[in-house]
Amino acid sequence: AQSVTQLDSHVSVSEGTPVLLRCNYSSSYSPSLFWYVQHPNKGLQLLLKYTSAATLVKGINGFEAEFKKSETSFHLTKPSAHMSDAAEYFCVVRDNYGQNFVFGPGTRLSVLP
């Protein structure tokens, strides 16, 4: 069975400092992993995805994530936070045999001026 753990429900950073949002997954088969961002009262936007190619994945708005199979992790990073990054972030897993996505509980990112 698939599952996703996002270790922090809330992360707060200062503008211009690095961002780290943590995600660990459990999957019986080779997974695909995604990060989605949701701004208040909006839909979800795909930030980046890992689908068994390069383990370091670059996404939109300067975000990137590294797939580490040995650690079953897919942490999201950004070198320098911007005020517009304040949002909810969801890590999502889908494996070869699962039919649908499994969402993590989400991490709320606050960016302080």
Next chain:
Amino acid sequence: DTEVTQTPKHLVMGMTNKKSLKCEQHMGHRAMYWYKQKAKKPPELMFVYSYEKLSINESVPSRFSPECPNSSLLNLHLHALQPEDSALYLCASSPSETESRVYGYTFGSGTRLTVV
């Protein structure tokens, strides 16, 4: 066109009303999804349509009735809802259920539903 369009953006309905939510995409996607999202929670899958046929129904109460009239359009018909059904309803699409593993989902902006 790389968008999923949902209408209306906001809806307030009484418990005896009948209303419908609409979702449209013109990306040629053949899988479409309805999700329900409560405040501060991840989206929960309700229904999956694959090639215009209902593929998955996640034990959703019958007061929610999905419909897929064609490959571009997905409706969610609402009747006799309860206040606890108030939530953000999200529509999503992917090229197919299988290809969602590679491409992910494209989500709409959602309909904020309030049941009074």
